[in-house]
Structure formats: C-alpha cells, structure tokens
Amino acid sequence: MAAPKPGHRRVLAAPIGLALTVSLAFLPGTASAAPQNVALQTSDGPQLSYVVNTKADAATIERVKKAAATAGGTIVVAYEKIGVLVVHSANTNFPQQMRTIKGVQSAGATRTAPLQAAVTTEIGAPEYLAGSPAATATDVPGAEPLEADQWDLRAIGADRAAKINPGSSNVTVAVIDTGVDDTHPDLAPNFSKSQSANCVGGVADTSEGAWRPYDPASDYHGTHVAGSIAAARNGIGISGVAPGVKISAIKVSDPETSLFYPESVVCAFMFAADHGVEITNNSYYIDPWLYNCLDDPDQKAIVDAVNRASLYAQSKGTLHVASAGNANHNLAAASITDDTSPDDTAPVVRTINPRECWDIPAQLPGIVTVSATGVQNIKSYYSNYGRNVVDVAAPGGDKYQIPDTPSKNGRILSTMPNNGYAFLQGTSMAGPHAAGVAALLKSTHPAATPEMLQELLKEQADNPGCPTGLYDPDGNGVADSVCEGPKPVNGFYGFGIVNALDAVTAP
Incomplete structure (x- = not known):
C-alpha cells in the first residue's frame, strides 16, 4: 500500500x-x-x-x-x-x-502503463493485535472484548448510539476498496453477498468470493475499513460505528499493482446504484493521477467518466463518502506541488491549481469529503484540509495524540483478513466513521435523500474550531499547517466532527 x-x-x-x-x-x-x-x-x-x-x-x-x-x-x-x-x-x-x-x-x-494480466489512504504499516480477542476481558457491561481500545467510538458517541439504534439491516454501506474478507467473525453477520462484486477492469464479477482480497497479507485495507463501519456487536473483537447495518464489498484494486483505475470505479458506482446500496465508502484516490487536471484531455475524460457514474448513483439514492487524503495539503491553496503522478510509470513534478485539478472521487459534486482527527479532536498531522473543501471530519487516528486506553495507541483498531485485528491511521480510517454515521442517519430517516443525509451530517457535527495556538503536532516548533475560517465552518474540520449519538436521537 x-x-x-x-x-x-x-x-x-x-x-x-x-x-x-x-x-x-x-x-x-x-x-x-x-x-x-x-x-x-x-x-x-x-x-x-x-x-x-x-x-x-x-x-x-x-x-x-x-x-x-x-x-x-x-x-x-x-x-x-x-x-x-x-x-x-x-x-x-x-x-x-x-x-x-x-x-x-x-x-x-485511464493509465500511462500498459495493461497487465492502489493507492489507498492509510499511513504506515498495520500494528497487529496479539492474542485472542474473544478471550479479552472488558469491565464495561455490553462492550465488545476490544472496545476499550476503540477511543474513536467514544469520541463520536457511537458506543452510546448503539444502545439506542445500532442501525437498520435495510441499509447497506458498500466498501469500494481492495476487497473485504467476509469470513471474518466480526464481519460475516452483517455481510451482503448479493450487493458485492469484483469490478476490476470495468466489468462486475459477482461469482462467489470475487469480492475478497487477492492477497490477505497485503490487501487488508478494505477489511479494516469495513470493520470500522459495521463490525457486529457479537461478543467478538470490536464494534463498528453502525453495528446493525449491512456492509458489502466492491473490489476495484488491480491485482498486479493494487492501483485503483477509473474504469473499475465507474463499474463500482454503477453496480452500487443498481443493487440498492445506500452509501459507499471511498478511501482511495483514482490512479494514476493524484490530481486530474481539466486542461489535459486524458485526465478530463477520467473526471467526466467517474463523475457520470457518481451522479447516476446519487440519482438512484446513493450517498458517496470519500477520504480527503494524507499529504497534509491545503486543498484551498492557490497551488499544490504533486510529485507522485503518474504512479503507474515515472512520476513527474508538477504544480497544480486545486480549482482546476481535482482529486477523484473526493472533489466531485455531491460527495462528502472527510478529514481526519485524533483522540484530542485535533486534525491529524497527515490529513489534507481546506476551507470550503472538507465537508466534515471524523476519527482517523494520530500517533502523536495518545489516548488513555489499554494500548495507549492513537491509531484506529479494526478488523483484518484471516480473523485478525490491527491499528491503522489515515483519512482512510476517517471516511468509514463518517460513512457509519451516515448509515445511522439513513436508518433513522429511511426516506432521506443523499442530499438530505449530507446536510444532516453537517448540521449534527461538532466543530472544535481552529486551534488557538501553533498547530505543531510533531513538536518541532514549526506550524505544520494553518486552519482558516470561523468555528462553524473551517478548513480543518469543515462543518465539524460527525456525531453518531445525534444521528439516532436528533429529530
């Protein structure tokens, strides 16, 4: 990855x-x-x-x-x-x-490299949890064995929300990603095979298990994301934000390169729309371009194709949630340096204008863009940001923000292939928390349209406001980024950090 x-x-x-x-x-x-x-x-x-x-x-x-x-x-x-x-x-x-x-x-x-026989948004290698999660004790009645390490659930009130409304099984969140290990005991109870597929190459394959990771050792990303959304409250391991909703998997990562090419994501959006998916989670950017510039005919065609599929899905009632990215870029700046594209051949250094060069799918119309926070409700050190760009924020983890938990690990604990659990951090982990809250909103308001769900996410979000002092997460005395805007809506958090408890209690 x-x-x-x-x-x-x-x-x-x-x-x-x-x-x-x-x-x-x-x-x-x-x-x-x-x-x-x-x-x-x-x-x-x-x-x-x-x-x-x-x-x-x-x-x-x-x-x-x-x-x-x-x-x-x-x-x-x-x-x-x-x-x-x-x-x-x-x-x-x-x-x-x-x-x-x-x-x-x-x-x-859609690529610069020849066809062969992903770039996701987590930061660093996973830290696996040792031992049997089912045997781990908890002092909190009704809590999952590993829930004490899930500071993220408590940060957005998801632990309390689950006691009121864990989400409806009539709501499905599709994880568009590297595949999901649906045999994991925390994911199997909520998994929807009929809404899952392998879309790699642009054509949906719905054969048994086609949605699973190619290589569980390296393609773990989608399984981790799925657990944060809807791991079941079943006395095993962890809980997701919305443990009562369904999850499905639409695999889009190329088997040889793990890249997420446009035709695969077009297929995924179309498949989700035509199979009754209410919400999609998109913790990736579409390769090979970190930003697709509209003055380049190839890149403009990519934006056009993916946007058509996205808007089609929205018209069918599907809300898309996307991660903002991990480069600590100000997406509202006058210019950004991109030295990673194209990522399927030799990258070149280019200076782009964020108003004309877009991260896809996150910058497309109608898509909820999510920045990441740590346990202190402060923007994660890696998270992209930008006034009038980020819609909401959600827990994505931060190694510099240390929680008072058994592990003292500021990252996000979730499911991994082969019945495992691990800590990861990234806007990849923030997106599924927002998607889970959106699923709770859809469970509470079944008739809500994608536009209505997005507005509810924003209305119910809690905004800590821009930091009053120096934003210096690594402690080197230098500001790592600057937050702009008033407390109600600003560049670090958009409208604020999502709130799971409000999603099931607010009228």
Missing part, C-alpha cells in the same frame, strides 16, 4: 456541478467534432485502457462503438445509461481520433 491522497471541493459549487450532470465537454481542452468521413489512422503501441464519453442515446453510442472498432479499439463494456464506454486499444492515436467523432464529448487513457 502506498501513501498520500487529497480531498474535496465546494468552491466549484452550483454552475459547474450542474453542468457535470451531462458532461465536462464545455471545459478547457475539449475537442470539437470533425467531419465523419475523416480516415482513422492507427499506429501500434502498448495496449492501454480508455474511457470514451458520449451523449447517452442509443444511436450515438452505436455509432461511437463502430468508430472505436475502426480505430483499433475493443469494447470492454458500455455503460449506456451514462454514455461511458471502456475500450482497450494499442492504437497510439486512439483518443485523438475518438475526439473527432460526432457525439463524443471526451475521451482519454
């Missing part, structure tokens, strides 16, 4: 958000349609994967399919409801030629 990842927006607000419901074709870098009798010349190169985004009508899609074949492309899947085609081609001129076809609104490569 690799490292950083960024966050979300609201600075782009209504006009662009509305236009994105159709396409990004009006933005810089758009090619105008050329006459249809232009000869399509092919030039051999490495086989890459592309997205071609069209008008969503049958005649246009059929015409584009034929043009793609003529240009040396092989259609992998066509999501006709949103006008997104996933195509493989070894023609180096493929995207340029497709942009000349009538009805094509954007087209581009």
Whole structure:
C-alpha cells in the first residue's frame, strides 16, 4: 500500500456541478467534432485502457462503438445509461481520433502503463493485535472484548448510539476498496453477498468470493475499513460505528499493482446504484493521477467518466463518502506541488491549481469529503484540509495524540483478513466513521435523500474550531499547517466532527 491522497471541493459549487450532470465537454481542452468521413489512422503501441464519453442515446453510442472498432479499439463494456464506454486499444492515436467523432464529448487513457494480466489512504504499516480477542476481558457491561481500545467510538458517541439504534439491516454501506474478507467473525453477520462484486477492469464479477482480497497479507485495507463501519456487536473483537447495518464489498484494486483505475470505479458506482446500496465508502484516490487536471484531455475524460457514474448513483439514492487524503495539503491553496503522478510509470513534478485539478472521487459534486482527527479532536498531522473543501471530519487516528486506553495507541483498531485485528491511521480510517454515521442517519430517516443525509451530517457535527495556538503536532516548533475560517465552518474540520449519538436521537 502506498501513501498520500487529497480531498474535496465546494468552491466549484452550483454552475459547474450542474453542468457535470451531462458532461465536462464545455471545459478547457475539449475537442470539437470533425467531419465523419475523416480516415482513422492507427499506429501500434502498448495496449492501454480508455474511457470514451458520449451523449447517452442509443444511436450515438452505436455509432461511437463502430468508430472505436475502426480505430483499433475493443469494447470492454458500455455503460449506456451514462454514455461511458471502456475500450482497450494499442492504437497510439486512439483518443485523438475518438475526439473527432460526432457525439463524443471526451475521451482519454485511464493509465500511462500498459495493461497487465492502489493507492489507498492509510499511513504506515498495520500494528497487529496479539492474542485472542474473544478471550479479552472488558469491565464495561455490553462492550465488545476490544472496545476499550476503540477511543474513536467514544469520541463520536457511537458506543452510546448503539444502545439506542445500532442501525437498520435495510441499509447497506458498500466498501469500494481492495476487497473485504467476509469470513471474518466480526464481519460475516452483517455481510451482503448479493450487493458485492469484483469490478476490476470495468466489468462486475459477482461469482462467489470475487469480492475478497487477492492477497490477505497485503490487501487488508478494505477489511479494516469495513470493520470500522459495521463490525457486529457479537461478543467478538470490536464494534463498528453502525453495528446493525449491512456492509458489502466492491473490489476495484488491480491485482498486479493494487492501483485503483477509473474504469473499475465507474463499474463500482454503477453496480452500487443498481443493487440498492445506500452509501459507499471511498478511501482511495483514482490512479494514476493524484490530481486530474481539466486542461489535459486524458485526465478530463477520467473526471467526466467517474463523475457520470457518481451522479447516476446519487440519482438512484446513493450517498458517496470519500477520504480527503494524507499529504497534509491545503486543498484551498492557490497551488499544490504533486510529485507522485503518474504512479503507474515515472512520476513527474508538477504544480497544480486545486480549482482546476481535482482529486477523484473526493472533489466531485455531491460527495462528502472527510478529514481526519485524533483522540484530542485535533486534525491529524497527515490529513489534507481546506476551507470550503472538507465537508466534515471524523476519527482517523494520530500517533502523536495518545489516548488513555489499554494500548495507549492513537491509531484506529479494526478488523483484518484471516480473523485478525490491527491499528491503522489515515483519512482512510476517517471516511468509514463518517460513512457509519451516515448509515445511522439513513436508518433513522429511511426516506432521506443523499442530499438530505449530507446536510444532516453537517448540521449534527461538532466543530472544535481552529486551534488557538501553533498547530505543531510533531513538536518541532514549526506550524505544520494553518486552519482558516470561523468555528462553524473551517478548513480543518469543515462543518465539524460527525456525531453518531445525534444521528439516532436528533429529530
């Protein structure tokens, strides 16, 4: 697993958000349609994967399919409801030629490396818990054996919320990630196989176990995330924020590289929407670009394709929650240095404008972006932030903020493959806490739309306000970042830290 990842927006607000419901074709870098009798010349190169985004009508899609074949492309899947085609081609001129076809609104490569046979948002290696969790004693009646080490539940009132309403089994949170080990005893009681799939490559595979990690030793991320959301209160191990709701797994990490490519996430959003998922958790950024810039035709096509799928899911009643990232970037700054992209070949150093170069999916319209906090309710040292970018904050852990728990570990304890438990920290761990609270809100307000759920998350959040002194988590005497904005809404916490107890008690 690799490292950083960024966050979300609201600075782009209504006009662009509305236009994105159709396409990004009006933005810089758009090619105008050329006459249809232009000869399509092919030039051999490495086989890459592309997205071609069209008008969503049958005649246009059929015409584009034929043009793609003529240009040396092989259609992998066509999501006709949103006008997104996933195509493989070894023609180096493929995207340029497709942009000349009538009805094509954007087209581009989804990777810079050739196709083979992820970058997530946790920081550092897991610290595994030794011993049998089922045999661990607890002094708190009704608590799970390892709950004393779950300072995060108490920080947002999730322990008390579970006694009132642990969440409804009619609500499902899909973990879009590296897969989930659904055989784990803390996850099996709440797991929904019928809403799970392997979407790697862009086509959903629902065969038995397809959603599980390829390699449990390295692909543990999704299983850890799932436990924070909905590990059952069953006398074993830990509890999730919403221990009564269902969880599903939609695997999107490439088996060879562990990267999360756009076509896989398009598939995941479409699958979630069409299988009745109420909430998705997205603790990753879409590879190979840390930020996708709209003035680059390939990157703009990635934004367009994923946004179409995201908005389709929202229209079907699905709320997306996404982690803000671990680079300690101010996503509201005038510029950011990105030296990690593309991460599937050789990275180059580039200076980007966050208003024109987006972290996907976190900065897409309608998605809840979550920053991370530690036990002291202070922004985690690694967490991205930004005024009018971060929506809410949630516990993600911080090694510098030490809790009064048996382990004295400031990270987040959750489930791991092969019946294990481990501590991790990252905005990857914050996102699922917010997703769990959203699931409690949906359980309490079954008719709530994604927009309503997002507003409730914000209204009920508790904002500690910007730090009054120097923000210096590592204690070296230098400010590591600067919080901007008043207490109600600011760059570190957005509208505040999510509140599970309010989610089940507030009217």
